[in-house]
Amino acid sequence: MIMNRNKNTEPTIHDIARELEISASTVSRALNDNPRISMKTKEKIKAVADKLGYRPNTLASNLRNKKSNTIGIVVPLINRHFFSSVISGAEDVAFKAGYNVVISQSNDLAAKEISIVQSMFSNRVDGLIISIAMQTDTFDHLKLFSKKHIPLVFFDRAVPEIETDKIVVDDFAGAFRVTQHLIDQGYQRIGHLAGPQNLTTYLDRKNGYMDALHKNGIVFDESLIIVNTLTSEEGVPAIQQLMSLPNPPDAIFCGNDTTALSVMIYLRNKGIRIPEDVGIVGFSNEPFSKVVSPSISTIAQPGFEMGQKAAELIIRKIENKERTYQTITLPTELIIRESSSRK
Amino acid sequence: MIMNRNKNTEPTIHDIARELEISASTVSRALNDNPRISMKTKEKIKAVADKLGYRPNTLASNLRNKKSNTIGIVVPLINRHFFSSVISGAEDVAFKAGYNVVISQSNDLAAKEISIVQSMFSNRVDGLIISIAMQTDTFDHLKLFSKKHIPLVFFDRAVPEIETDKIVVDDFAGAFRVTQHLIDQGYQRIGHLAGPQNLTTYLDRKNGYMDALHKNGIVFDESLIIVNTLTSEEGVPAIQQLMSLPNPPDAIFCGNDTTALSVMIYLRNKGIRIPEDVGIVGFSNEPFSKVVSPSISTIAQPGFEMGQKAAELIIRKIENKERTYQTITLPTELIIRESSSRK
């Protein structure tokens, strides 16, 4: 049967084969540099491929190979510095290794996260890198991956119940150091604005804070801890509540920089001096924390590097099918700036 | 032939079909809610699908349908507020419409951009949304898309030579307004740190600046314009050069906020007061520009909205195959802050 070769369609290996009156198998092998094909034939085939403007159809190849060369990344919000840094690092590594990266954001909603993860499964991603949503409290959608032995890597916000690879920062140590720093600066009564305690990151930060107090013989006062979602908006009522205590704090360890800034602005408007009257530290080293004034002391998390590590790890898993899991804890860095330096 | 049904493999429509002793065609139609299948059969099929934990293999479906339900997005750098906002907006719209989003960053390198774009073509993305690299000066890789009638949308940095959809901000008007604002504040000698002039965005900004000067009867002085890549590092020698002129500027329109901040820090260290001695304005409304002090007057670009619009537009193109191209110019907003307010 003679086929119409001039349809408005992309050239395939069959078109190349017909042109040279050879089989598609040979073309496929030639283009993949299979040693079973002679140099002479390979060259002829590559010449025709160029001439026709042939581009392999990755979809077909993926189907046949049961491999999509795609890594899924799910973050709460793309448009946030830490997460976009992670994505950037992961994309860098993935692209060099020949993988595509598909990205979705959960908006911190469990339902959307579930929908995304299922969609990525249907799309047969070769692996999934995820930082779970604040709201997520069931994990069946993630267990789907681990059960089917599709590599799964958590970063930053991991799920303790699921045994898989994890890349986290040492939130506990970071919180400890930043709290110790406040103590070293002479602050006595240190409050803490904490994030949702179902997330290990925020739980660890609180624990690091409490441990530092304990190690320094400071009595822990429950009323100095407020848990919220650490947004700019929620920072205001939280700091109001703390400052209206009979015995208000003289320093605040904020669970992230966003809420630290919000707190700082509120205090400044009340005429309270930072760091003289109240010391402030944040967490995450958002870009703005360096340039506001007073600049905010904080803990740097290596986002780009986390993304790189996550991608490297998942690619190793995909390609070697190791079955051992590891948790990589990246070090944090204490960055001392104006908001907590009163000595 | 009896097939082994318990391989360690995902269930397919054939497994469902075998279980019910019907054909795979019927299963496929049932799962797609085809009216040709009776309700009773559909229900039985869906029940079995659930029981087996069936998840459609999108790869197979994509191949058959010649549609990947995937939109490619290429940006210079994921990890930059404006671009990650655009991605965030685009993902939002795309996900709701059932599209996946694959993302790559060119790092402003032409070679990487070409490689990315070709890879996306091979992956048969249904459409491509791109902001080209600073370095890019050939466009064959992009013409590939327009020639094959694969929807292509430029955002922010567009290529004039290629006729396709474009979503841009009104850089000219923004630059005009911000310059006019400086003039209104009584600044007389206004310099400009410009970006690479092969990019229309930066060219338009310079032209808006020059037009504003002209309309106000201010003589244009070539020595007050410096072109560089607008990084934090390059800001320093640029401002040094400007300030060492025999007749230095009393205000600077910086091509972006990054370089504006860099300039501000330099001037502050020299004891020059902002905005009293020198007025500064930026462009882009980076998050930090609001919180530094003095806060930076700037032009807000609606990144998130651009992403949404770009996705909406490309999806319309994908699904309706319109052949008319449009350029959507989103309005900019002048945000007046401390760095330029001396009245």
Next chain:
DNA sequence: AATAAAAATGCAATCGATTGCGCATTCGCA
């Protein structure tokens, strides 16, 4: 009850690339 009409389902090809197995040609060495 017979037959037309409508409804439900199945057959087999297709999307494009890959690959195990087998056939054909050339080569090597006695």
Next chain:
DNA sequence: TGCGAATGCGCAATCGATTGCATTTTTATT
């Protein structure tokens, strides 16, 4: 010159879902 061993290449099945057309089953009508 002869015959096993390389070497080079093709056939046909496969990946899993989709769909035009054909066939079977059911329903409606007289």
